[in-house]
Amino acid sequence: xxxxxxxRAAVTLAAAAVLPLALxxxxxxxxxxxGKSDSSAAAASSPEASESMGGASMDQPFGPACSSVPxxxxxxxxxxxxxxxxxxASNNPALSTLVAAVKKAGLVDTLNNAQNITVFAPTNDxxxxxxxxxxxxxxxxxxxxxxxxxxxxxxxxxxPEDLENGSFDTLEKSKVxxxxxxxxxxxxxxxxxxxxxVKTANAHVYIIDTVLMPKS
Numbered sequence: 202x203x204x205x206x207x208x209r210a211a212v213t214l215a216a217a218a219v220l221p222l223a224l225x226x227x228x229x230x231x232x233x234x235x236g237k238s239d240s241s242a243a244a245a246s247s248p249e250a251s252e253s254m255g256g257a258s259m260d261q262p263f264g265p266a267c268s269s270v271p272x273x274x275x276x277x278x279x280x281x282x283x284x285x286x287x288x289x290a291s292n293n294p295a296l297s298t299l300v301a302a303v304k305k306a307g308l309v310d311t312l313n314n315a316q317n318i319t320v321f322a323p324t325n326d327x328x329x330x331x332x333x334x335x336x337x338x339x340x341x342x343x344x345x346x347x348x349x350x351x352x353x354x355x356x357x358x359x360x361p362e363d364l365e366n367g368s369f370d371t372l373e374k375s376k377v378x379x380x381x382x383x384x385x386x387x388x389x390x391x392x393x394x395x396x397x398x399v400k401t402a403n404a405h406v407y408i409i410d411t412v413l414m415p416k417s
Contacts, residue, residue, distance in 0.1 A: 263361075263384040266324065266395035266408055269295060278399060285313035286320055286404040295408070298328040305340055306347045312354070318404045319355040319369075321377070321388055323412045324395065331412060348373055352415040358405045361386070361398050375415050389413055 262270075262278055270293065271277045281289035287309045290296045299322055303309055312320070328336060339346055352373035359369070364379040364386045371377055379388050386394040392411035399406040 260398070262396055262399050264394055264396040264408070266295065267399075270396065270399075281406075282400045282402065284402055286315075286318070286401040286406065287312040289401040290320075290322060290406070295324050295326075296322055298325045299323055302328075302340060302346060302350060306343055306350055308347065308350055313403070315354075315356075316403055317356075317358045318372075319357065319359040320404050320406050321353045321355075321392070321413060322406050322408050323353070323392075324408060324410060327392070327410050327412050348415060349412070352377070352413055359407075360405070364394075364397075364407075371415075373415055377413060 267278075271280075274280055274292075275284070276292035276294065280292060283289075284292070287300070287303055290303070291300045303312065312318075331339075339349065352371050352375065354372040355369045355377065356372060357369070359367070359379075361384075365382050367379040368376050369379070377389055379386060380390070381387055381394075384397070386397060386407070388394065388407070388409055392409040392413055394407045395410050396408040399408065
C-alpha cells in the first residue's frame with residue numbers, strides 16, 4: 202500500500218514538473234509565431250513592398266528634369282499639387298519664361314479656373330531654342346502668343362498611359378499627338394517629356410524640352 206502511494210506521488214510530482222516546461226515552450230512558440238506575423242505585416246506595409254506590388258508609388262512624377270524640382274516649398278511637387286496650374290508653374294524656376302508668356306497673353310485666370318486639363322509646359326531651355334528675334338516678336342503679338350500657348354493645353358487630364366499612342370484636341374482647336382511608353386514620351390514627334398505626371402490642383406503637367414507650334 203505504501204509502495205502504491207509512493208508511485209502515485211512520484212507521478213504527480215513528475216507531471217507538476219513537466220507542465221511549466223510545456224507551457225513555457227508553448228508560450229515561446231506563440232511569441233515566435235506572433236513575431237513572424239508582425240514582421241510579415243510590417244514587410245507588407247513597407248514602401249518597398251507597396252512599390253513591388255504596383256502601389257501608389259508608381260503614380261509619381263518621372264523623368265530626368267524632375268531631379269531639379271525643389272524638394273520642399275511651393276515649387277516642390279507637394280507644393281504644386283496644392284495650387285492651380287498657372288500659380289503652380291510660377292513657383293517652378295525652370296518654367297519662368299512660360300509663366301511670363303502666360304501673363305503677357307492674359308491667360309493666368311483662364312488656366313487657373315479651368316478644370317481637369319493637361320498642360321505640356323516648355324522649360325526655359327525650350328524657349329531658348331527659338332531665335333531671340335522670333336521669340337520677341339511672338340511675345341509682342343498677343344493673338345499669336347495666345348494661339349501658341351493654348352496649343353499646349355488639352356481639355357482633359359491625361360495619365361502617362363494615355364500618352365502611349367494618343368491624339369488630343371487642344372484649347373487652340375487643333376491636335377497634338379503623343380507616343381512612347383514607360384517613362385519615355387514624345388509630343389508631336391519632336392518634343393520630349395523631361396518631367397512627367399506632375400500634379401497641380403486642376404491639371405496634370407508634362408514638362409517638355411521643345412515649344413510646340415500649331416501648324417496653322
